Amino acid sequence: MPELDGPLTALRGQFREWGRDFRARALELDRDPAAVRGWFDLPAVRYLATMGIPAEYGNDPEPIAGHRFHGTRAVERAVIMEELSCADAGVLVASPGPLLAGVLVGLLADKQQKEWFYGRMLAEPLWTFFALTEPDNGSDASAMRTALRPAGDGGALLTGAKRFVGNAARAQLGVVFARNRPGPLGVVAVLTETAVPGYRAEVLPTIGLRGACISAVELDGVEIPEERLLGRHLPPSRRGTWAFIQTFNRLRPGVAAIGVGMARAALEYVRAHRGPLRTGEHDRLEQLERRVDATRRLVHRAAAAVDAGGPDGGPLASAAKLRASALAEDATLAACGLFGPGARLDHPLLDKLARDARSLEFIEGTSAMQRLNVYQGFASGKLT
Numbered sequence: 043m044p045e046l047d048g049p050l051t052a053l054r055g056q057f058r059e060w061g062r063d064f065r066a067r068a069l070e071l072d073r074d075p076a077a078v079r080g081w082f083d084l085p086a087v088r089y090l091a092t093m094g095i096p097a098e099y100g101n102d103p104e105p106i107a108g109h110r111f112h113g114t115r116a117v118e119r120a121v122i123m124e125e126l127s128c129a130d131a132g133v134l135v136a137s138p139g140p141l142l143a144g145v146l147v148g149l150l151a152d153k154q155q156k157e158w159f160y161g162r163m164l165a166e167p168l169w170t171f172f173a174l175t176e177p178d179n180g181s182d183a184s185a186m187r188t189a190l191r192p193a194g195d196g197g198a199l200l201t202g203a204k205r206f207v208g209n210a211a212r213a214q215l216g217v218v219f220a221r222n223r224p225g226p227l228g229v230v231a232v233l234t235e236t237a238v239p240g241y242r243a244e245v246l247p248t249i250g251l252r253g254a255c256i257s258a259v260e261l262d263g264v265e266i267p268e269e270r271l272l273g274r275h276l277p278p279s280r281r282g283t284w285a286f287i288q289t290f291n292r293l294r295p296g297v298a299a300i301g302v303g304m305a306r307a308a309l310e311y312v313r314a315h316r317g318p319l320r321t322g323e324h325d326r327l328e329q330l331e332r333r334v335d336a337t338r339r340l341v342h343r344a345a346a347a348v349d350a351g352g353p354d355g356g357p358l359a360s361a362a363k364l365r366a367s368a369l370a371e372d373a374t375l376a377a378c379g380l381f382g383p384g385a386r387l388d389h390p391l392l393d394k395l396a397r398d399a400r401s402l403e404f405i406e407g408t409s410a411m412q413r414l415n416v417y418q419g420f421a422s423g424k425l426t
Contacts, residue, residue, distance in 0.1 A: 050117065053109075054124075057122050061086065061130075069394065071136055071252070075136055075252050086137070087137045089122075090126075090137040092163060093141070095112065095114075099164075100164055114148075116344075119295070120342060121299070123300050124306070124338070131303065131304055132398060134300070135254040139163070139169075139170070142293060143215065143217045146289045147272070151272055159215065168213070169212050169213040172208070174204070174286055188201070188261065189221055189222070196268035197265060198222070199263045199266070200220055203258070206258075209257070210243040210259050219286060226283065227281075229282025231285060242259070243257045243258065249397050272285075294362070298366035301337070301370035302366050308376075309330055311389070311395070312381075315381075326380075333372075337365045340358075354425055357416050358419075360407075360416050364413060371396075
């Protein structure tokens with residue numbers, strides 16, 4: 043994989059600088075996830091609030107080295123998310139912005155829906171959510187129970203429950219997947235606001251990534267106007283399962299980059315705060331640093347494949363996420379070990395890194411799911 047070009051190198055440098063604000067606030071956010079509401083003036087938070095909105099809908103981000111980065115490319119997101127997660131992944135995932143929901147809107151929405159959604163996001167910082175996973179069936183679309191039933195006025199009523207949905211308890215807008223008929227083509231997606239009757243969300247207690255406000259959502263007859271039904275202009279095969287798979291494929295390199303950033307943060311912490319290393323410790327640290335470099339290259343290769351639209355993008359992204367999740371956990375635990383038995387009490391930032399890193403196993407699909415994706419890539423000839 044070639045090195046980053048000049049503009050992407052400038053992007054990396056800018057977000058590394060902006061990330062200092064995140065590091066300074068990491069422990070405060072871990073104690074109080076609502077603290078992010080007072081940080082809208084931070085440059086990185088301002089950028090994340092509109093990241094992924096195309097230029098044609100009015101997004102005009104601050105230039106970086108003479109270039110405007112809209113965050114619509116997977117490689118841009120990978121660079122940004124590595125640097126900000128190296129600073130603090132908690133503030134990254136706590137920040138407002140379109141992210142998952144925005145990518146899905148880009149895939150499924152018609153022009154009027156995009157104008158409505160992107161316009162709302164550009165008017166003020168808003169949180170969004172992406173509700174797919176259910177309490178008993180996870181993200182298994184074939185077993186989905188959330189129902190979308192006709193309301194008689196062209197709209198529909200949304201009923202069901204979702205679990206483990208990031209930011210759903212504080213979001214203003216979101217996307218919900220539901221079933222409107224049996225069978226594989228019966229899964230659809232809708233846009234909804236949260237300030238409507240029948241929508242309720244509460245934050246679930248978590249050990250790591252507390253800033254994400256992982257939530258449980260209850261939907262009791264939420265009214266969905268006809269103009270909020272996504273994919274009406276597309277064939278049924280492009281509305282449901284296909285759409286969320288494509289969304290994950292596009293964002294998975296960014297999630298993998300979070301793991302790379304977490305691992306980097308842990309190893310940099312050791313370099314900055316630990317005294318002289320013994321030979322075995324030094325070798326272990328260098329081995330992990332080589333894994334960081336190798337995994338980053340895999341992430342960037344996957345991001346480039348996703349941006350190119352090739353068939354290998356999805357499997358490569360799964361491989362990157364699989365490697366990055368393991369790396370983040372290995373690096374943070376090894377870093378704790380290098381400070382001895384009391385490390386997690388004496389070094390609260392390192393303790394937070396270890397807790398946050400473990401959460402990557404569950405975000406955007408477990409390692410078992412990623413292995414299945416990689417295997418299917420080989421079996422189908424998408425990976426060689």
